[in-house]
Amino acid sequence: DPEALSGALGFYRGIPASRRDHVGRTTVPTTYVWGRKDFALGRAAAEATRRFVDAAYLFVELEAGHWLPERHPDELAALILDRVQSA
Numbered sequence: 001d002p003e004a005l006s007g008a009l010g011f012y013r014g015i016p017a018s019r020r021d022h023v024g025r026t027t028v029p030t031t032y033v034w035g036r037k038d039f040a041l042g043r044a045a046a047e048a049t050r051r052f053v054d055a056a057y058l059f060v061e062l063e064a065g066h067w068l069p070e071r072h073p074d075e076l077a078a079l080i081l082d083r084v085q086s087a
Helices: 002-013 043-052 073-086
Strands: 030-035 057-062
Touching: 030 043, 030 073, 043 057, 057 073
Parallel strands: 030 057
Antiparallel strands: none
């Protein structure tokens, strides 16, 4: 539905430009789950998130696309539970 897409993209357009270029660092242990078939976020961008994390960092790659919670809920839930239980 073109209207749904417009609304979803409007969310990102609504972020002030001054905040788009300033991404802070985090000291929270982070698991980044990326789908290698993601049409919106390429590998280089996904892997670059590591430089913003000053804590334990785990990069997990799935044979999946962009909508991980909706399309791969069981895999994602298992990864979250594993990470929380190991902390």
